Amino acid sequence: PGGPAVTSTSVTVTVDGHEVEVPVGSTILEAAEKAGRRIPTLCHHPDLPDVGVCRICVVEVTGQRALQASCAYPITTPIEIQTYSRRVRQARQTIVDLMLAEHCGSCQTCGRNGNCELQDLAAEYGSDHFRFGQRTEPTRLFDTFGPSIRRDMNKCVHCLRCIRTCAELQGVGALGVIGRGDSTTMSPYLTLPISDVVCINCGQCINRCPTGALQEVDNTDDVWRAIEDPTKHVVIQTAPAPRAA
Ligand code: FES
Numbered sequence: 001p002g003g004p005a006v007t008s009t010s011v012t013v014t015v016d017g018h019e020v021e022v023p024v025g026s027t028i029l030e031a032a033e034k035a036g037r038r039i040p041t042l043c044h045h046p047d048l049p050d051v052g053v054c055r056i057c058v059v060e061v062t063g064q065r066a067l068q069a070s071c072a073y074p075i076t077t078p079i080e081i082q083t084y085s086r087r088v089r090q091a092r093q094t095i096v097d098l099m100l101a102e103h104c105g106s107c108q109t110c111g112r113n114g115n116c117e118l119q120d121l122a123a124e125y126g127s128d129h130f131r132f133g134q135r136t137e138p139t140r141l142f143d144t145f146g147p148s149i150r151r152d153m154n155k156c157v158h159c160l161r162c163i164r165t166c167a168e169l170q171g172v173g174a175l176g177v178i179g180r181g182d183s184t185t186m187s188p189y190l191t192l193p194i195s196d197v198v199c200i201n202c203g204q205c206i207n208r209c210p211t212g213a214l215q216e217v218d219n220t221d222d223v224w225r226a227i228e229d230p231t232k233h234v235v236i237q238t239a240p241a242p243r244a245a
Helices: 028-034 086-102 117-124 161-169 204-208 219-228
Strands: 010-015 018-023 058-061 079-082 149-152 175-178 185-188 214-216
Touching: 010 028, 018 028, 028 058, 028 079, 058 086, 086 117, 161 175, 161 204, 204 214
Parallel strands: 010 079
Antiparallel strands: 010 018, 058 079, 149 214, 175 185
């Protein structure tokens, strides 16, 4: 009596010392929300089914050695969790640093500057230098062939939000995962340009992309990108040279 309890429909969770009752099967993320504790997320999106791939939402669960992804951990028995311990904060900072090491592109010329979830996380976890180095050359695909969607895989964090949006929400399935490990990339079928697949140009993937990996086609931006890297698909046209008399 008086201790953590589980009934047929609800279970007691202790979040940073505060007890809350949640329905059995709720995730740790939902329990923390109910307790008024914010846990950062990246691959989680309220519109989409959870996949637990980015691990930025890790927490400590008492009695478990490994940190757990709170968005993908259904609660079935009473548990006690720590959402902001030193170990949790260090793990989140390492994840952000690893993402930044793979993130190639200048924030200053990115259309998502000031509205980027990776930028926000870097600020929140003090990732103000490239601890694991920085990719300075854009080696991944930059697809500007679509009429309305531009894909820059040099800025992708592999959260899969675009793929889930396209498949689960829109029922289109124009995007998928290609490659493994370091070569993983979000791509249309057979790595075709977005203009050559069943994309309906609804733009919902752009709405859910946390970074500048997916953006609306904007010719002004493209000119800036082309100036930064002339190997991009954009061609800046110059006036033809006057003919010799
Ligand atoms: Fe939970 Fe990505 S937000 S694993």
